[in-house]
Amino acid sequence: xxxxxxxxxxxxxxxxxxxxxxxxxxxxxxxxxxxxxxxxxxxxxxxxxxxxxxxxxxxxxxxxxxxxxxxxxxxxxxxxxxxxxxxxxxxxxxxxxxxxxxxxxxxxxxxxxxxxxxxxxxxxxxxxxxxxxxxxxxxxxxxxxxxxxxxxxxxxxxxxxxxxxxxxxxxxxxxxxxxxxxxxxxxxxxxxxxxxxxxxxxxxxxxxxxxxxxxxxxxxxxxxxxxxxxxxxxxxxxxxxxxxxxxxxxxxxxxxxxxxxxxxxxxxxxxxxxxxxxxxxxxxxxx
Amino acid sequence: xxxxxxxxxxxxxxxxxxxxxxxxxxxxxxxxxxxxxxxxxxxxxxxxxxxxxxxxxxxxxxxxxxxxxxxxxxxxxxxxxxxxxxxxxxxxxxxxxxxxxxxxxxxxxxxxxxxxxxxxxxxxxxxxxxxxxxxxxxxxxxxxxxxxxxxxxxxxxxxxxxxxxxxxxxxxxxxxxxxxxxxxxxxxxxxxxxxxxxxxxxxxxxxxxxxxxxxxxxxxxxxxxxxxxxxxxxxxxxxxxxxxxxxxxxxxxxxxxxxxxxxxxxxxxxxxxxxxxxxxxxxxxxxxxxxxxxxxxxxxxxxxxxxxxxxxxxxxxxxxxxxxxxxxxxxxxxxxxxxxxxxxxxxxxxxxxxxxxxxxxxxxxxxxxxxxxxxxxxxxxxxxxxxxxxx
Amino acid sequence: xxxxxxxxxxxxxxxxxxxxxxxxxxxxxxxxxxxxxxxxxxxxxxxxxxxxxxxxxxxxxxxxxxxxxxxxxxxxxxxxxxxxxxxxxxxxxxxxxxxxxxxxxxxxxxxxxxxxxxxxxxxxxxxxxxxxxxxxxxxxxxxxxxxxxxxxxxxxxxxxxxxxxxxxxxxxxxxxxxxxxxxxxxxxxxxxxxxxxxxxxxxxxxxxxxxxxxxxxxxxxxxxxxxxxxxxxxxxxxxxxxxxxxxxxxxxxxxxxxxxxxxxxxxxxxxxxxxxxxxxxxxxx
Numbered sequence: 001x002x003x004x005x006x007x008x009x010x011x012x013x014x015x016x017x018x019x020x021x022x023x024x025x026x027x028x029x030x031x032x033x034x035x036x037x038x039x040x041x042x043x044x045x046x047x048x049x050x051x052x053x054x055x056x057x058x059x060x061x062x063x064x065x066x067x068x069x070x071x072x073x074x075x076x077x078x079x080x081x082x083x084x085x086x087x088x089x090x091x092x093x094x095x096x097x098x099x100x101x102x103x104x105x106x107x108x109x110x111x112x113x114x115x116x117x118x119x120x121x122x123x124x125x126x127x128x129x130x131x132x133x134x135x136x137x138x139x140x141x142x143x144x145x146x147x148x149x150x151x152x153x154x155x156x157x158x159x160x161x162x163x164x165x166x167x168x169x170x171x172x173x174x175x176x177x178x179x180x181x182x183x184x185x186x187x188x189x190x191x192x193x194x195x196x197x198x199x200x201x202x203x204x205x206x207x208x209x210x211x212x213x214x215x216x217x218x219x220x221x222x223x224x225x226x227x228x229x230x231x232x233x234x235x236x237x238x239x240x241x242x243x244x245x246x247x248x249x250x251x252x253x254x255x256x257x258x259x260x261x262x263x264x265x266x267x268x269x270x271x272x273x274x275x276x277x278x279x280x281x282x283x284x285x286x287x
Numbered sequence: 288x289x290x291x292x293x294x295x296x297x298x299x300x301x302x303x304x305x306x307x308x309x310x311x312x313x314x315x316x317x318x319x320x321x322x323x324x325x326x327x328x329x330x331x332x333x334x335x336x337x338x339x340x341x342x343x344x345x346x347x348x349x350x351x352x353x354x355x356x357x358x359x360x361x362x363x364x365x366x367x368x369x370x371x372x373x374x375x376x377x378x379x380x381x382x383x384x385x386x387x388x389x390x391x392x393x394x395x396x397x398x399x400x401x402x403x404x405x406x407x408x409x410x411x412x413x414x415x416x417x418x419x420x421x422x423x424x425x426x427x428x429x430x431x432x433x434x435x436x437x438x439x440x441x442x443x444x445x446x447x448x449x450x451x452x453x454x455x456x457x458x459x460x461x462x463x464x465x466x467x468x469x470x471x472x473x474x475x476x477x478x479x480x481x482x483x484x485x486x487x488x489x490x491x492x493x494x495x496x497x498x499x500x501x502x503x504x505x506x507x508x509x510x511x512x513x514x515x516x517x518x519x520x521x522x523x524x525x526x527x528x529x530x531x532x533x534x535x536x537x538x539x540x541x542x543x544x545x546x547x548x549x550x551x552x553x554x555x556x557x558x559x560x561x562x563x564x565x566x567x568x569x570x571x572x573x574x575x576x577x578x579x580x581x582x583x584x585x586x587x588x589x590x591x592x593x594x595x596x597x598x599x600x601x602x603x604x605x606x607x608x609x610x611x612x613x614x615x616x617x618x619x620x621x622x623x624x625x626x627x628x629x630x631x632x633x634x635x636x637x638x639x640x641x642x643x644x645x646x647x648x649x650x651x652x653x654x655x656x657x658x659x660x661x662x663x664x665x666x667x668x669x670x671x672x673x674x675x676x677x678x
Numbered sequence: 679x680x681x682x683x684x685x686x687x688x689x690x691x692x693x694x695x696x697x698x699x700x701x702x703x704x705x706x707x708x709x710x711x712x713x714x715x716x717x718x719x720x721x722x723x724x725x726x727x728x729x730x731x732x733x734x735x736x737x738x739x740x741x742x743x744x745x746x747x748x749x750x751x752x753x754x755x756x757x758x759x760x761x762x763x764x765x766x767x768x769x770x771x772x773x774x775x776x777x778x779x780x781x782x783x784x785x786x787x788x789x790x791x792x793x794x795x796x797x798x799x800x801x802x803x804x805x806x807x808x809x810x811x812x813x814x815x816x817x818x819x820x821x822x823x824x825x826x827x828x829x830x831x832x833x834x835x836x837x838x839x840x841x842x843x844x845x846x847x848x849x850x851x852x853x854x855x856x857x858x859x860x861x862x863x864x865x866x867x868x869x870x871x872x873x874x875x876x877x878x879x880x881x882x883x884x885x886x887x888x889x890x891x892x893x894x895x896x897x898x899x900x901x902x903x904x905x906x907x908x909x910x911x912x913x914x915x916x917x918x919x920x921x922x923x924x925x926x927x928x929x930x931x932x933x934x935x936x937x938x939x940x941x942x943x944x945x946x947x948x949x950x951x952x953x954x955x956x957x958x959x960x961x962x963x
Binding site for chain 3: 035038042046049101113122126144162250261
């Protein structure tokens with residue numbers, strides 16, 4: 001009996017494999033879409049109900065479409081100061097934390113010094129401490145030093161910088177590790193001193209990572225509830241405000257502000273996605 | 288492997304563009320602040336008016352519970368601003384007496400201010416007494432308060448401030464039981480609330496010890512204004528049993544309101560004014576004082592250290608104008624402590640004036656009791672109460 | 679000025695570190711020290727005294743061990759759920775999404791941009807007794823007539839899973855994305871089935887992502903209290919709820935401080951065990 005040529009069973013096997021891969025491919029994509037739906041569901045609900053026109057004070061049954069909530073977003077007492085405080089703290093804290101964190105990242109990656117692993121650990125610790133402990137311990141510090149620190153805007157700012165620094169360090173470190181030192185050496189060979197090199201070579205190259213870290217820090221700050229709640233005293237940020245008003249019912253204006261933050265963030269994100277898509281396209285065409 | 292995207296340095300143009308975006312975000316709060324909202328910091332003193340009147344600040348910072356103020360324009364705050372030139376920054380950041388106290392005790396204990404001129408605390412908690420005894424609140428300036436005489440007699444001498452030197456009632460309310468007629472028949476006793484199988488898993492009570500245990504004590508036939516270890520423990524046991532059996536599913540602040548209206552809860556302990564506001568959205572809701580009796584409480588305005596006494600006193604005086612108090616009471620559906628409010632309320636809304644929640648008649652008042660301050664101040668009780676809540 | 683740095687080259691790292699370390703030292707380490715000090719105090723608010731009160735720890739453990747265990751249990755389930763849900767998604771984005779991958783990454787992170795509280799509150803709407811989800815499940819006879827979704831363990835764990843999903847998905851994606859597809863091709867050339875290729879090549883190479891995601895999800899989840907507060911009953915109370923209540927409501931700072939350290943200690947122990955299994959460099963990077 002002659003040996004059957006492998007072509008036939010192989011072809012059948014390949015076709016079967018093809019069918020199976022096709023199914024798998026689509027199953028995975030279908031799954032991905034389901035998960036995306038699950039992720040977006042509450043967001044859709046939030047945005048949808050920002051356009052609701054409730055008769056009374058409670059916004060959970062759809063009663064009619066209106067743009068009033070968007071035009072009169074600050075009709076709820078206290079919402080405006082809360083969101084302003086949130087934005088101010090986030091901006092300030094992000095700036096300071098990014099600066100401090102980048103410096104630390106540079107030190108850790110580029111220099112070997114005594115205490116390097118301890119520093120690594122110290123940076124890692126806040127990220128691995130539950131927020132309730134971070135907030136509570138900071139509160140303890142502030143309560144014991146009320147001569148210097150009074151609960152309010154600046155204590156919130158301090159707390160936010162504290163927990164953002166670690167994230168900045170980690171993000172920038174990741175970029176610095178892959179950094180090509182030769183570029184700096186080349187600059188210095190061409191006569192630039194260290195400061196100029198830093199300004200003209202290093203900084204632009206790590207800028208994307210710093211920006212990413214800053215955006216992450218900003219998002220963390222705007223969204224933070226637990227640490228802020230414990231250390232805000234009588235001041236309110238937007239999440240603290242929401243917690244307060246959720247004790248009765250969440251008015252549509254809260255949905256409006258939350259949706260607005262979301263849409264701005266998404267717009268920036270989409271802009272970034274789009275510009276990267278274009279950059280990738282350019283690279284493919286140019287290469 | 289490094290991401291190839293990172294190898295593209297940001298060109299100066301890209302960096303500038305992104306910085307511009309960042310710059311607009313930076314100016315956003317400034318823009319918002321400029322768009323009509325004032326800054327939250329205490330204002331500078333306004334120019335003194337002629338005739339030796341005291342200098343009032345530009346701004347009054349007022350902390351209160353949520354949904355405790357009128358919202359129909361012109362609001363009473365707007366009217367106050369017109370009359371006196373003082374703008375009110377109103378913060379609805381009191382969610383529970385304990386939590387607010389925890390927020391402010393730090394600075395107050397050091398003699399420092401909290402950024403507020405007026406805040407509010409409920410008399411059926413240990414806090415008004417604590418604030419007064421710790422000297423963390425300032426005396427009112429009665430010279431600026433001719434309307435002080437409008438205070439109803441029943442409120443003229445509370446145990447924590449017998450001479451009304453530090454506090455003035457804001458609004459009063461009642462503790463009772465609310466139910467949703469779609470899900471259950473009338474719930475008129477605490478026993479029914481804790482034991483009716485039809486209500487299983489759809490019942491809530493308050494986090495506030497005075498309110499919840501007050502009603503249970505009454506249901507047990509005990510006196511909430513004179514609590515003993517025995518009566519406390521037996522009331523606590525009843526709550527604990529109901530929690531363990533799954534009958535009670537939550538200890539709430541004001542947050543029973545939406546789920547009750549929605550139908551997530553069938554019946555719960557509820558505050559009188561909340562239900563009145565709920566009926567607009569859901570006419571199937573009812574509220575009543577339990578058969579064995581209910582609790583009445585009063586929220587009080589206090590001036591913390593660092594607050595401006597003349598400005599705060601002027602506001603309090605304004606709030607004791609029967610017309611103003613009537614508007615607030617009618618719109619929040621809570622009980623005012625100002626004489627002559629009923630007549631003014633009729634002018635605003637004849638129906639509201641007949642509302643027993645805002646103007647309870649003597650029958651209802653006879654069924655209402657107050658909490659025992661000693662119970663509220665007992666640390667041991669407080670700890671046990673926290674444990675029942677799983678905390 | 680450059681010359682100054684040249685001469686004092688050894689100083690540079692310390693100078694660079696100084697501001698950041700100072701900040702963390704003052705506002706992270708010192709507060710922890712204060713917390714430790716407080717955990718050994720006794721007495722009632724506002725008169726606390728330092729009395730080396732180690733019994734605070736044993737008392738806290740005996741009173742609240744239920745909540746401690748429960749927190750780890752819930753966080754664990756939520757972490758596993760996140761892993762199972764996120765892995766296929768991250769895989770798909772890394773290998774199949776092509777030019778759309780950044781868009782999908784944005785989608786993963788999107789929920790993060792709606793305030794934590796607001797998106798958790800939205801679940802109250804979605805899972806309400808009169809809502810569409812419960813209605814559907816009752817129609818499909820998965821839920822009984824008197825059953826509910828809210829105020830249950832399910833709701834709390836589901837909330838935690840939802841809220842920490844990006845923390846798992848993103849590290850998974852990052853490590854999957856770095857896998858060289860040629861390795862998979864090589865495996866297929868060597869007659870591995872897709873499943874085997876996945877198990878022998880992809881999965882092990884994505885291990886750093888799994889580790890990172892697990893940590894970033896489990897640790898904050900263990901200390902969370904918002905999901906339990908909004909979506910659960912007192913029987914679902916986590917240790918975070920106890921700590922915040924002790925700090926803000928009963929004003930029992932010593933017990934609260936002791937509990938905080940117990941929580942931190944338990945997390946550190948879990949981390950050490952995990953690190954032993956997995957290798958320390960992957961942890962601190």
